[in-house]
Amino acid sequence: MPVRISYKQKNFRDLFQQIIQKKRVQFKSVDLEVKKIIANVIKNGDDSLVRFAKQYDHFKLSKKNIKFSKSEINNSVKKCRTKTISALKLAAKRIKDFHKRQFPKNSYYKDSLGIRLGMQWNPIDSVGVYVPGGSASYPSSVLMNVIPAKVAGVQRIAMAVPTPQGEINPLVLAAAHILGIEEIYRIGGAQAIAAFAYGTKSIDPVDKIVGPGNVYVSAAKRQVFGTVGIDMLAGPSEILIVADKNNNADWIAIDLLSQAEHDAQSQSILITDSTDFLEQVIGAIKKNLEKLPRKNIAAASWGVNGVAILVKNIDQSLPLINALAPEHLELCISNPEKMAKKVKNAGAIFLGNFTPEAVGDYMAGPNHVLPTSRSSRFSSGLNVLDFLTRSSLVKCDKKSLNKIGPKIVELADCEGLTAHAFSVMYRIKD
Structure with a gap:
């Protein structure tokens, strides 16, 4: 059952702190294993990649087919429905248009002493994009990680995607094809991160690694940081919805489940000022769970990590929002713009009843690679600046x-x- 707390409880603050402090992912449990994998790749290169593909992905990789061929990529595109390709192209256009607006300008000026000062921006030379495989193999991840790098002007973008049992979602390769990415490797896990960081005979090292992954991937990114740059240490997905009673309970319920279906460790939180509406949403979640192919995952997530918070009034939710610092924040209230101006900590904010978080996942334009585990207190979503370096100019x-x-x-x-x-x-x- 999800955690339920109310402002009426004397220990409300203590209960809320427990929600904040709850850890949903532990790197330490895999750190030693990941360290050994990285060391093995450094020592044995491609031989390690072949071995780990057999061990973890259960298929026979060879040094000759580590990289996808152009014909394999083209054949994958042919397997995709025309309307899906069309949707991917529209999403790519919108994401590109948004990220172009983030590009900074070089500046140069003379100060009062006659010293010339300025800044110039340059793209990183090479980037490795990790795209999860298996049940979490999403073409949208390709778009969101690659496009800001291309807008920044990165010349070499390589991609790694695991192929469990030798299988891959053709849409992942199709998305890469749409963006002109041809350097794609069928490797995954910590070994892929190590290959990008240190290089092998088949894979040149990169300057920065981006992209989500499981706990092994995140632990590996943390361990190679310093040798290469990384985007962030992404944890399980999360959503916080602030909703008043003037909402459709089914809408709010399905939005909460849209994060719960990602992973059993995902977290969905509802804050409302109406007891009746809170009960309606909880009932709607039970009903809508039965409609989901991934209902077992969503049910596990909601049952273990779900939270429902009753506040006295909607204004009382603001300090809770900033303390939770959610990855995704939906403001389903009468004046969402007013509250949004006061929100300091959130990866992305979705305003109003007709802006479900899924709009941002796919088609709005802003990036869906966002800080999790309260890290929006000090970091932001993936953007063009992540693929640029800034040099100061002094004369x-x-x-x-x-x-x-x-x-x-x-x-x-x-x-x-x-x-x-x-x-x-x-x-x-x-």
Whole structure:
């Protein structure tokens, strides 16, 4: 049964803190195994990838077929329905249009001392995109991870996708084809992350790794960070819905289940100011569960990680939102824009009754790769800036250096860095 708490309970704050502090994923349980996998890939390269494909994905990989051929990619596209390809192309266009607006401009100016200062942005050279396989093999993940990298101007984008029993969702390859990605490897798990980070004979290393995955993938990304960049350590999906009584209970219920069906560790939270509506939603969840092919997963998620919170009024939900810092936030209330302005911590905010979170997952345009596990307190969803580096520009002439130089010498001397001081003094005296 989901957790239910009410503002009327004397220990409401304590119960709410328990919800915040609950851990739904533990990296430590797999850290040692992942460390061994990474070390094996570093030492044995492609041989390790072949071995781990047999061990974990239960199919025979060879060094010759680690990479998908162009004909395999083209054949996958032919297997897809025309209307699905059309939907993917529309989604790609919308995602690209949105992310183009994120691109920063180089800047250059002269300050009051005559020093020229600025910033210039450059794309990362290479990126490895991890796309989950099996039951969580989603073409939308390809679009969301690849498009901001392409908009940023990344020249080399490689993709890794596991193929359990040698099978792959053809739509994943079709999505890659739409975006012009041809460097696609049939590898997964921690071994794929290691291959991207350190390289093998068949796979050149990359500068940054992005994309969601299971606990092994996340643990591997954490361990290779520093050798390469990573996007984030994504945990199980989550949604928080704030809804008043002026809603359709079935709509809210199915939105909660839309996250619950992802994974048994996903979390769905409802905050409402109406006891009657809360009961209606819980009843609607039970009813709608029976309609879902993934009802066992959704039921497990809602039963173990689901939460229903009763507040005195909708305004009381604001501090709860910012404390929970959800990945997805739906504001199904009378004036969602007003509350949204006060929300500090949320990966993405969906405003009003006709904006279910699924709109953002597929077609709206903003990225669906979002911070989880309360990390929206200090991070944001995947975007173009994640694929750019920024360099500062500084230019002094003799006149401007003479103006600022004595102060530089003073600070260098007080820190005991004599060569720093001399590097300015030599130029000033000349």
